[in-house]
Amino acid sequence: MLRRPFFWIITLVIAAFAVSPLIGNNVELRESLALAAVYITLASNLNLMLGYAGYINFGSIVFFGLGGYICIWLVDAHSWPLGYSLLAAAIGVSILSLIFGLGILRLRGPFFALSTIGIVEGVQAFVENFKPWGGSSGIYISPEVFKPLGGPGPALWVIYFLFVAVMGASLYLSYGIKISKFGLGLLAIGQNEDAAAILGVPTPRYKALCYSASAFLPAIAGGLYFFKGAFIQPSDAFDLTLSTEAIVICMLGGQGTVSGVALGAYLYEELRGYLLTSSTFSNFQLVIAGLLLLVIVLFFPSGLMGFIHSRFPRTQKVLE
Amino acid sequence: MLGILASIIDGVLVGLVYGLAAMGLTLIWGVMDVINLTHGTMIVAGMFALYLLAAAFGISPYFTLPPIMIGGFLVGVALYWIAVHRMIGRPPLMSLLSTFAVNLVLVGIGTAVWGTALFNVDVSLPGITVGRYTFPGAHILAAVLAAVIAGILYLFLHYTRLGKALRAVTNNREAAELVGIPTTRLLAIAVGCGVALAGVSGVLIGTLFPFTILSGDGYQLKSFIVTVLGGFGNPVGALMGGVALGLLEGAVTPFVPVSWTLVIEFVLFVLVLIAFPGGIFASRRGAL
Numbered sequence: 375m376l377r378r379p380f381f382w383i384i385t386l387v388i389a390a391f392a393v394s395p396l397i398g399n400n401v402e403l404r405e406s407l408a409l410a411a412v413y414i415t416l417a418s419n420l421n422l423m424l425g426y427a428g429y430i431n432f433g434s435i436v437f438f439g440l441g442g443y444i445c446i447w448l449v450d451a452h453s454w455p456l457g458y459s460l461l462a463a464a465i466g467v468s469i470l471s472l473i474f475g476l477g478i479l480r481l482r483g484p485f486f487a488l489s490t491i492g493i494v495e496g497v498q499a500f501v502e503n504f505k506p507w508g509g510s511s512g513i514y515i516s517p518e519v520f521k522p523l524g525g526p527g528p529a530l531w532v533i534y535f536l537f538v539a540v541m542g543a544s545l546y547l548s549y550g551i552k553i554s555k556f557g558l559g560l561l562a563i564g565q566n567e568d569a570a571a572i573l574g575v576p577t578p579r580y581k582a583l584c585y586s587a588s589a590f591l592p593a594i595a596g597g598l599y600f601f602k603g604a605f606i607q608p609s610d611a612f613d614l615t616l617s618t619e620a621i622v623i624c625m626l627g628g629q630g631t632v633s634g635v636a637l638g639a640y641l642y643e644e645l646r647g648y649l650l651t652s653s654t655f656s657n658f659q660l661v662i663a664g665l666l667l668l669v670i671v672l673f674f675p676s677g678l679m680g681f682i683h684s685r686f687p688r689t690q691k692v693l694e
Numbered sequence: 695m696l697g698i699l700a701s702i703i704d705g706v707l708v709g710l711v712y713g714l715a716a717m718g719l720t721l722i723w724g725v726m727d728v729i730n731l732t733h734g735t736m737i738v739a740g741m742f743a744l745y746l747l748a749a750a751f752g753i754s755p756y757f758t759l760p761p762i763m764i765g766g767f768l769v770g771v772a773l774y775w776i777a778v779h780r781m782i783g784r785p786p787l788m789s790l791l792s793t794f795a796v797n798l799v800l801v802g803i804g805t806a807v808w809g810t811a812l813f814n815v816d817v818s819l820p821g822i823t824v825g826r827y828t829f830p831g832a833h834i835l836a837a838v839l840a841a842v843i844a845g846i847l848y849l850f851l852h853y854t855r856l857g858k859a860l861r862a863v864t865n866n867r868e869a870a871e872l873v874g875i876p877t878t879r880l881l882a883i884a885v886g887c888g889v890a891l892a893g894v895s896g897v898l899i900g901t902l903f904p905f906t907i908l909s910g911d912g913y914q915l916k917s918f919i920v921t922v923l924g925g926f927g928n929p930v931g932a933l934m935g936g937v938a939l940g941l942l943e944g945a946v947t948p949f950v951p952v953s954w955t956l957v958i959e960f961v962l963f964v965l966v967l968i969a970f971p972g973g974i975f976a977s978r979r980g981a982l
Contacts (some may be wrong), residue, residue: 384811418883430790477964480968483787492960493916495956500957503951658806661803664799668776668792672792
């Protein structure tokens with residue numbers, strides 16, 4: 375892996391994320407990059423299912439929201455340190471999604487997509503009725519929890535670096551899976567599941583593993599995101615906007631590519647920042663995301679990277 | 695005991711309306727293997743059309759059915775040309791994404807215009823009282839209308855040239871094309887009919903329950919469950935699936951909080967899909 379140029383490209387991107395807001399202590403840039411890192415994390419983990427295995431997951435937000443809930447609950451009710459809470463959230467969500475996955479991944483194609491919509495509804499209804507997690511009013515955490523990180527100010531920097539670390543781990547994971555045997559199996563499933571099964575790819579197990587793997591890092595990102603806001607409630611945690619945006623990003627950058635998804639996430643974040651500043655468009659964020667997705671699906675199904683690869687065939691060797 | 699029975703009967707009445715909604719979904723699914731993810735929003739569009747027409751002209755909610763049916767048909771044809779036509783013959787993922795995108799646009803516009811406030815259409819019809827229990831008149835009339843519209847659809851599919859052509863396209867598109875059926879036009883008509891059914895069922899549901907611009911998700915999920923219960927691409931099965939879902943809802947409602955109903959239904963959805971991949975009432979593939 376260390377010999378491949380793309381590995382070093384990922385490392386450079388991560389370094390750029392980590393260093394650039396430090397120059398001149400630029401808090402505004404830090405916040406915008408933090409959001410970009412969340413988008414990249416969500417989109418590249420969604421890409422494991424959507425781009426590699428060809429299974430569309432409309433409910434990837436469940437990982438994010440559940441991770442947030444488990445983390446906040448452990449920090450608040452059990453006074454766990456942030457690190458352990460994040461880890462516990464990630465492991466808990468992965469195990470849960472493995473169980474879900476073994477159930478619903480027996481369904482194929484569109485049926486799987488439909489049941490992912492149901493999972494969001496189901497989990498949200500569960501959380502809204504679950505008393506230890508505050509039901510529909512959610513959980514607030516006191517500012518006290520920021521003390522071990524050096525108070526609210528420095529804590530934001532710690533959280534930012536953790537966001538970047540999670541983003542980096544997502545990119546390495548996407549790339550590592552793509553060049554592994556596991557990844558080849560997933561790509562085979564994406565092209566023709568029957569043929570893959572006949573050639574000896576253990577399709578149900580691979581799909582469930584992929585689903586579970588795609589839950590781990592978004593759960594950490596969710597924990598960090600809601601820890602940063604010190605508040606979580608069901609309507610924020612399971613806001614379908616974010617998982618919708620992850621789909622748009624995947625398709626914009628080019629499904630199945632690692633660099634495309636990162637590029638798409640960055641571009642989308644920039645576009646969104648531009649739209650939010652003009653008051654006319656802020657109400658129409660979903661409309662614009664929808665129009666963008668429609669245009670991509672209708673006219674450019676292979677996204678930005680597909681365009682770059684077909685224009686400059688040499689880039690195929692470098693940019694995965 | 696009598697209370698549960700009353701609840702079940704009411705569930706069946708509402709279930710017939712869900713069955714009608716699911717027919718719209720399963721018609722499109724059966725004819726062209728496209729899952730219409732705008733379905734829930736089209737149901738809500740029917741509700742809002744009902745609200746606006748009833749408020750603007752002060753007419754009885756039931757007289758809005760014909761114009762909404764025609765409007766829904768036109769919207770459906772437009773939907774076909776915008777989002778579905780280029781997806782025919784491509785992986786199912788793509789049509790899911792394109793209808794999902796259209797749905798985002800519609801929900802976004804709806805939310806910007808109406809917000810997420812609760813809307814309500816008043817229907818005062820005398821109910822039927824049996825002992826201590828009263829079955830609301832609106833529920834009975836909605837169920838009857840749903841059954842009548844479903845019957846008309848059945849007659850249309852089985853006894854008109856256009857309906858027969860539609861069934862031919864469902865069975866085998868290439869063969870249909872070979873015998874001179876203009877398949878593209880029929881696919882557009884099928885989406886038109888599917889959306890018209892969604893709109894009409896939206897009107898009927900709108901007379902039963904209050905609604906918001908975001909109600910569509912729940913009804914869409916119900917439609918999927920009904921479709922799975924009734925068998926894919928099988929409109930008559932959809933009506934039976936609707937009754938089955940209504941039975942379940944009626945039997946469950948007295949015992950669990952309302953917010954859990956959807957979860958129970960969803961679990962049922964997954965279990966049925968795993969146990970009966972073709973649907974419980976499925977006779978054979980493409981039995982339109």
